[in-house]
Amino acid sequence: MSKSISNLKFKQGVKDGLPIGLGYLSVSVAFGVKASLLQIPIWITVLISMTNLTSAGQLSGIEIIAGAGTIIEIILTQLVINSRYFLMSLTLTQKIDSTFNVKSKLLCSTFITDEIYAVASSRPQKINPKYVYGLALLPYIGWSVGTLIGATLGNFMPTFITSALGIALYAMFIAIVIPPAKKERGILFAVILSTLFSCGFYYIPYLNQISAGFATIICAVLTALIVAYFFPIKEENDNE
């Protein structure tokens, strides 16, 4: 086992987490509004955000709850939509330093979201628990507080505001993906290929019957398998 210890600080994590936190604040307002329109009690909506911390999963969750769906339905959709976290979590096992123990792994697992993961994995060095807690702090607060605001004000908020908020999350994804794609051909190729696959799953008859969460996994894995073949990463000299 490597004995590498990361020197990243809690404070650096908080700093890196600020834009995510503010992004989450606006996106979770949109989530709260949506839940209030579906007549879900405010405390339930806030509890969902505080215990799930996942946009797509929560959205489908409240739709199932509002539609009086079953537990089985909830389990299956969450498994499919959130299975990307399984991949991200697996990737992170190669990124964490030796100061991680079981307790910090159990706690840090809670905070694996698309954005937190993207920022943590784009760090050049290994990450330690302190950094992850710092990184997750503001996103967690932003996500919970935003949900509370949205759920409380939902019925009073005009549509032009809620629909403008709808694009926030996706804009943030673009902001994560584009800069590294400019720098590395492999990433650029991955972005383009995955986008094409994803559009295929959206527009092509029969393929568009596949649920969004499942389609995302197929697109991502297929893309990564192909791009990794043509653009293998440089082997770094691990100090082990």
Place this chain on the structure above:
Amino acid sequence: MSEMQMLLMVITMALVTYIVRMIPLTFFKRKIKSRYIKSVLYYIPYAVLSAMTFPAIFYSTGNLYTALIGTAVALILAFFKRSLLTVAIFSCLAVLIFGFII
């Protein structure tokens, strides 16, 4: 659905989501040696985010035209390496303003 039933649903959701995140990080301890597997894992996040963004972003505002403007603004600002927050805010503003014009 009663609030108790909703609570049960929420707890189930949270557990499933947590288990999916927790299992690899907690139980997978090996260092991956294969250069190919490492490369696959390296590209996964970019592929995931791209697939989640397109084409869903075009339908994120309830109006294709405002969404296209918002997407263009996000792409341009991201190209010039603006922060996540700046990109998100200006994209929302573009949708908001353009929504009033059309």
